[in-house]
Amino acid sequence: MTTMESLIGLVNRIQRACTVLGDYGGGDNTFSSLWEALPSVAVVGGQSSGKSSVLESIVGRDFLPRGSGIVTRRPLVLQLHKTDEGSQEYAEFLHLPKRRFTDFGAVRNEIQEETDRITGKTKQISPVPIHLSIYSPNVVNLTLIDLPGLTKVAVEGQPETIVEDIETMVRSYVEKPNCIILAISPANQDIATSDAIKLAREVDPSGDRTFGVLTKLDLMDKGTNALDVLEGRSYRLQHPWVGIVNRSQADINKNVDMIVARRKEREYFATSPDYGHLASKMGSEYLAKLLSQHLENVIRSRIPSITSLINKSIDELESEMDHLGRPIALDAGAQLYTVLEVCRAFERIFKEHLDGGRPGGDRIYGVFDNQLPAALKKLPFDRHLSLQNVRRVVSEADGYQPHLIAPEQGYRRLIEGALNYFRGPAEASVDAVHFVLKELVRKSIGETQELKRFPTLQADIAAAANEALERFRDESKKTVVRLVDMESSYLTVDFFRKLPQEVENKGGNPQAPVTDRYGEGHFRRIGSNVSSYVGMVSDTLKNTIPKAVVFCQVKEAKQSLLARFYTQLGKKEGKQLSQMLDEDPALMERRQQCAKRLELYKAARDEIDSGNTLKTREKKNPSREGQ
Numbered sequence: 081m082t083t084m085e086s087l088i089g090l091v092n093r094i095q096r097a098c099t100v101l102g103d104y105g106g107g108d109n110t111f112s113s114l115w116e117a118l119p120s121v122a123v124v125g126g127q128s129s130g131k132s133s134v135l136e137s138i139v140g141r142d143f144l145p146r147g148s149g150i151v152t153r154r155p156l157v158l159q160l161h162k163t164d165e166g167s168q169e170y171a172e173f174l175h176l177p178k179r180r181f182t183d184f185g186a187v188r189n190e191i192q193e194e195t196d197r198i199t200g201k202t203k204q205i206s207p208v209p210i211h212l213s214i215y216s217p218n219v220v221n222l223t224l225i226d227l228p229g230l231t232k233v234a235v236e237g238q239p240e241t242i243v244e245d246i247e248t249m250v251r252s253y254v255e256k257p258n259c260i261i262l263a264i265s266p267a268n269q270d271i272a273t274s275d276a277i278k279l280a281r282e283v284d285p286s287g288d289r290t291f292g293v294l295t296k297l298d299l300m301d302k303g304t305n306a307l308d309v310l311e312g313r314s315y316r317l318q319h320p321w322v323g324i325v326n327r328s329q330a331d332i333n334k335n336v337d338m339i340v341a342r343r344k345e346r347e348y349f350a351t352s353p354d355y356g357h358l359a360s361k362m363g364s365e366y367l368a369k370l371l372s373q374h375l376e377n378v379i380r381s382r383i384p385s386i387t388s389l390i391n392k393s394i395d396e397l398e399s400e401m402d403h404l405g406r407p408i409a410l411d412a413g414a415q416l417y418t419v420l421e422v423c424r425a426f427e428r429i430f431k432e433h434l435d436g437g438r439p440g441g442d443r444i445y446g447v448f449d450n451q452l453p454a455a456l457k458k459l460p461f462d463r464h465l466s467l468q469n470v471r472r473v474v475s476e477a478d479g480y481q482p483h484l485i486a487p488e489q490g491y492r493r494l495i496e497g498a499l500n501y502f503r504g505p506a507e508a509s510v511d512a513v514h515f516v517l518k519e520l521v522r523k524s525i526g527e528t529q530e531l532k533r534f535p536t537l538q539a540d541i542a543a544a545a546n547e548a549l550e551r552f553r554d555e556s557k558k559t560v561v562r563l564v565d566m567e568s569s570y571l572t573v574d575f576f577r578k579l580p581q582e583v584e585n586k587g588g589n590p591q592a593p594v595t596d597r598y599g600e601g602h603f604r605r606i607g608s609n610v611s612s613y614v615g616m617v618s619d620t621l622k623n624t625i626p627k628a629v630v631f632c633q634v635k636e637a638k639q640s641l642l643a644r645f646y647t648q649l650g651k652k653e654g655k656q657l658s659q660m661l662d663e664d665p666a667l668m669e670r671r672q673q674c675a676k677r678l679e680l681y682k683a684a685r686d687e688i689d690s691g692n693t694l695k696t697r698e699k700k701n702p703s704r705e706g707q
């Protein structure tokens with residue numbers, strides 16, 4: 081395999097991939113265009129300048145549609161592949177990949193039909209190219225893009241804007257720095273009036289990437305010649321001008337074979353008194369070789385920048401794809417997996433909030449350390465244990481028979497009454513932690529990148545998490561209230577055993593009057609004893625309520641916030657799962673485009689890589705070449 085073949089073939093393959101993906105330069109693409117980075121040869125010329133004839137002559141075949149008006153209405157990307165001598169010629173369209181055309185008349189019809197397929201019969205033009213590959217021993221490896229002929233007036237049936245539309249389209253090709261311009265001008269017209277040269281001069285003033293082609297040399301008035309143009313005196317270009325003699329209309333009508341026409345052209349130059357000295361650098365065959373060589377050189381020089389564009393685009397696309405998330409699979413199993421993965425991501429973030437990796441968990445400690453002790457301190461025990469109340473409660477408990485030694489019932493009632501007050505702060509702690517957890521759920525949902533694309537799943541997870549938190553709250557409330565109730569159900573006997581006996585307090589005087597027992601001091605003592613008992617319980621609850629709350633709410637939230645949701649998930653069917661994963665359609669569309677683009681760039685990178693490997697192998701092991 082020669083390098084030339086591999087380089088032009090490489091660009092051909094990338095170009096085809098571009099077209100399949102809708103990248104043919106320009107347009108409203110938000111992606112950088114790979115197409116535009118690829119060197120190509122665009123054929124431009126005024127109507128009837130001989131464009132089609134030049135292309136057919138380069139191919140050596142009659143295959144382009146003919147007719148009046150604007151026949152070329154879509155760009156035709158013509159990829160020529162040289163095959164072994166004696167092999168059969170055939171053509172293939174990118175849009176009909178399975179069909180081989182050996183009849184070039186049928187190729188012509190297909191170009192016409194395919195043109196109409198996009199532009200309709202309205203005679204509009206379209207920038208969507210038709211790709212035609214021709215495999216033949218009579219061609220050189222070359223890719224040419226045939227564009228609509230520049231025209232001055234719209235003919236009947238054509239929209240008024242056609243003149244401008246054509247120029248805009250042609251310009252969009254030739255103004256790209258990677259475009260080689262094949263500017264066709266007829267020799268029987270003043271070069272100063274050539275549409276092709278006019279446009280080329282505008283977009284390539286240095287003439288660096290313009291190849292001037294002069295057709296219809298045989299139609300010049302007798303006694304005149306085009307040497308001024310061909311020798312670069314009339315209009316200077318960096319590359320030499322090439323003169324061409326195509327088939328005349330009469331030849332076409334007579335169906336003169338293209339290969340015969342090529343021979344006649346060769347003879348024309350060889351025998352021409354005017355151009356004989358230039359004969360080796362004239363004619364369509366020479367033009368094809370010249371272009372092929374030049375295209376190959378340009379491609380070689382552009383490969384590094386194409387590679388870097390490809391690599392840069394791959395990086396950009398991959399990071400955008402990461403951002404957009406992977407596409408959602410269609411089968412229920414994979415969808416379930418996606419849902420679970422997203423849920424796990426959410427749970428991970430939620431746990432980080434609790435465990436301190438992210439802020440917010442400390443607010444729970446705030447509840448235990450500040451809110452609960454403050455609330456316990458504020459309980460109205462002073463009122464409950466006022467002398468008056470103690471007396472009232474004790475007397476009521478005594479009933480008709482006042483207590484004899486210690487008011488057992490009175491104590492119990494006073495303590496139970498006091499302990500009831502603890503329910504309030506206990507339940508308030510539960511609620512406070514509940515709200516902290518709820519807020520952390522909200523925050524975590526917002527922080528779960530993976531959830532951003534799925535608004536429905538987001539709502540489902542939020543609902544499931546909040547429902548679980550409600551359940552944990554109920555359970556926690558029951559537990560803390562139970563803690564309080566437990567305190568009332570069995571009092572700490574030791575506390576009372578250790579209480580100093582009133583009798584002993586009286587200095588051991590057993591004669592002290594019994595009436596004292598019902599005096600103010602007596603009730604004050606009862607109140608103070610109850611108060612210290614309640615203080616002791618308060619200290620206990622200050623420690624046990626947080627334990628209960630953490631056990632019932634925080635630990636549960638950490639371990640099984642979505643447990644019930646997962647069980648329900650297992651019962652869901654494919655349809656319900658895909659409803660959970662319904663994405664923003666714009667996002668889906670963008671991901672699809674990115675994925676296709678990425679595929680294109682990766683394919684292009686692989687093409688270039690394999691080309692390079694091939695070259696390195698050839699360099700390392702030259703003896704193998706041609707084996």
Ligand SMILES: Nc1nc2c(ncn2[C@@H]2O[C@H](COP(=O)(O)OP(=O)(O)OP(=O)(O)O)[C@@H](O)[C@H]2O)c(=O)[nH]1
Nearest residue numbers: 127128129130131132133229296325326327328329
């Ligand atoms: N004698 C002679 N006739 C030519 C030559 N080149 C083109 N013609 C004739 O000029 C006419 C127009 O040639 P085309 O090749 O169809 O030109 P075109 O630029 O493709 O024209 P449109 O597709 O209409 O824009 C045809 O009748 C050709 O036979 C040439 O070098 N010599």
